[in-house]
Amino acid sequence: MNFEGLDYLAIRRLIFQRKASCRQLTNHYLSQIDAAKKFNAFISVLKKYALTSAELLDQRLQKSDAGPLAGLVIAVKDNINFRDSLSTCGSKILANYVSPYNATVIEKLLNADAIVIGKTNMDEFGMGSSGENSFFGPVKNPLDPNRAAGGSSAGSAVAVAASLSTAALGSDTGGSIRQPAAFCGVVGLKPTYGRVSRFGLVAFASSLEEIGPITKSVADAAAILEVIAGHDTKDATSARQPVKNYSDIIRARSRKIRIGLPREYFVAEVTPEIKTAILEVVKKLEQQGAEVEWISLPHTEFAIAAYYIIAAAEASSNLARYDGVRYGFRSDGSQDIEQMYLNSRSDGFGEEVKRRILLGTFVLSSGYYENYYRRAQKVRHLIHLDFKAAFQQCDCLIAPTVPTTAFFLGEKIRDPLQMYLSDVFTVPANLAGIPAMSVPCGTDSNGLPIGLQIMADHFNEETLLQTGNAVESIVKQCKLH
Amino acid sequence: MYISSAEIEKIAQLAKLKLGQSEKQELLRQLGDIIAYVEKINQLDLSQVPAADSADIEPVNLRQDKIEAGLTPQQALMNAPAKNKGFFSVPKVIKK
Structure with missing residues (x-):
């Protein structure tokens, strides 16, 4: 069976037609992972666990007793806790950390019969846009x-x-799902802030980050989102908004x-080829009946500045917990x-x-708090208002995910500011808490x-997914992909 | 210079990080660049704008304060770099 x-x-x-078994599928991925070690995608591979889960699931499939995500073999970013496995966050400080509990998203995936195959490599604690900042x-x-795969996921x-x-x-704090999805040619969805529980996600910048799926198709993103979304009493920021059946919604005629x-x-x-590719797809959407208009988000140019102040401030606070006492690395001989x-x-x-802990400590320190952190929060408010005004005029926004395609490894690593600027089109959605998705849009x-980015208003993932589905069909028809 | 050598030493001490001499020099340059860039927000008149404390989308939902099963002592200690008789162990804090 070829699953490629x-x-x-x-x-x-x-799987459901019994043309393939979960064991075959899992073995297929395990051999693919072995053959692709040079990409360094995984920090740990859960071979034994995945194969045992697959065998048990095959037995249940025989009795027609399988959950909605049976046949989903999923890789999980290494900042999401999975019981009894390593959760390193790509850091030396957590290199030996074994999680004693499951994140809520993991509980939900396991209850739906997904199989976790391994934990994936990432920029340390989610801080990076190239996948190079990993221990x-x-x-x-x-x-x-x-070239870089993007980062931090x-x-x-x-x-x-x-x-x-x-x-x-x-997980996506400033583009960490969408930017690597764009660089690698796959779909990446950052849900609305609060849509998915973050219980068990190792914190970097708590007011910005969200867990979401990276998939081969928009329909797959819908299938996973409808399982992992929803209120969770273990996460005070998780929303009580009802979760829709996204798989059905994207099939309905929009x-x-x-x-x-x-x-x-x-x-x-923005690279001219990227602009052309995106506007070509938008033209096709218009021919299919969409209304298209140019709008303005006037505070966009201030987003990176506000983001790096707020994210660094929250990181300096969240990462204070790594003190060598309760868990994590402790230096010998002190x-x-x-x-x-x-x-x-x-x-x-x-x-x-x-660097970010120091920057965050600086912007929060006495004498600088008002000038940096407080002002950045005000800019955040203005960015939020920009989007609110835009969504009075339209249902969703379409834009590039990143101004360029994948850059070379080593190209920006010595110049952190240049690296930060590659997030210019992804951070506004995190500052405003709106959902956003990157969908493949051909190649340069x-x-x-x-990557073509779609953004919608809070809790309006259905518009995001419906539009994404339409974009995906156009790209396939035009053989842009 | 947007950040001085003395300031970087002070914030490193607050953040419980120690910096080597060459590390400090590079950080002075990099943080200087970043701070110069983020000062861009000073171009805006923000006097009448309220500060957003978070994404301001939904109120925070606190659960009822009641006792539930959590980690066992063994689980809580399983990642400790040093432990002793069911406690976390650290270098001596109280001086003789």
Whole structure:
């Protein structure tokens, strides 16, 4: 049985029609993972666990007693806790951390009969846009191993792009699902803030981050989202909004949709090939009946500045817990507790994490708090208002996910500011808490994937998925993909 | 210079990080660049704008404060770098 290139819905049919078993499927991915070690997508592979789960599930399938995600072999970003397995966050400080509990998303996936195949490599604690900031070495883009896979959910995007798993979970604080999805040519969905429980997600910047699926198709993203979404008493920020049956919704014929094109996302810094590819798809959507208009999100240019102040401030606070006492790395030979804190944190954290902790401590420190942190929160409010006004005029926004296609490994690593600027079109959605998705939109002249980003209003994932589905059909028909 | 050598030493101490000399020099340059960039927000008149404390989408939902099963002591200690008789163990805090 050849599973290569199949999305979850296609695999699901094979499994439910008994044309393939979960054991065959899991073995297929395990051998793919072995053959693709050079991309460094996984930190740990749960071979024994996955095969045992697959065998048990095959027995239940025989009795027609299988959950809605049977046949989904999923890779999970290594900042999401999975009981009795390593959850390293790509950091030396958690290199030996074994989780004693499951994240809520993991509980939900297991209850739906998904099989977890392994934990994926990532920029340390989610801090990075290239997949290079991992203690376990850089992740490589399967389409060109000299290029970055994007970040921080680098391994998750590679796992899906290189067919090492059916789908993956990532987390997105400033674009960490969408940007690697764009660089690797797969679908990446960041749900509305509060849509999916973050209980068991290791915290980096709590007011910004969200867990979401990385998949081969928009329909797969819908199938996973409807399982992992919903209120959770263990996460005070999780919303009580009802969860819809997204798989059915995307199949329904969509009403006439109003699409906004934000001018600030089609500026000179965007590669012309990317602009052309996206506008071509938008033209086709218009021919199919969509209304299209240019709109403005006037505070876009301030988003990166506000984001890096707020995210760094929250990181400096969240990462204070790594002190070498209760879990994580402790440096040997410290004479007193103060030295132990200093040595453990200085030896345990990587460069980018230290940089952000220092930046965050600076913007929160006495004398600077009002000028930086407080002002950044005000800018955040303005960005939120920009989107609110835009969604009065249109149902969703279409824009590039990233201004360029995948850059070379090493290209930006010594210049953190340049690295941060690659997130210019993804951070606004996190600041406003709105849902956003990157959908593949053909390739550039180097054969590198282009990501088309769709953004919608809070809790309006259905418009996101319906539009994404339409974009996907157009791209397939035009053979842009 | 957006951040001085003395300031970086002070914040490193607050953040419980120690920096080598060459590390400090590179951080001065990198953090200086980043701070110069984020000062862009000073171009805006923000005097009348309220500060968003979070994404401001939904009120925070606190659950009832009642006792539920959590981690066992063994689970809570399983990742401890040093433990002793059911407690976390650290270098001596109280000086003689």
